Amino acid sequence: MPFKYPEEQIYTTWKNNRTNDPGHQWLRGQIISAFKRAQVPAQ
Numbered sequence: 001m002p003f004k005y006p007e008e009q010i011y012t013t014w015k016n017n018r019t020n021d022p023g024h025q026w027l028r029g030q031i032i033s034a035f036k037r038a039q040v041p042a043q
Contacts, residue, residue, distance in 0.1 A: 010035065 012031065018024045 012028060014024060014028075
């Protein structure tokens with residue numbers, strides 16, 4: 001980003017009965033991967 005912005009906390013939530021659902025596990029993994037790829041080192 002060409003400007004500074006405040007750090008944000010992002011949380012995900014889901015129903016307990018979906019914790020072990022393979023589709024939900026895959027989706028959560030995709031979301032986590034996307035945010036890790038988008039991270040920019042602090043300057």
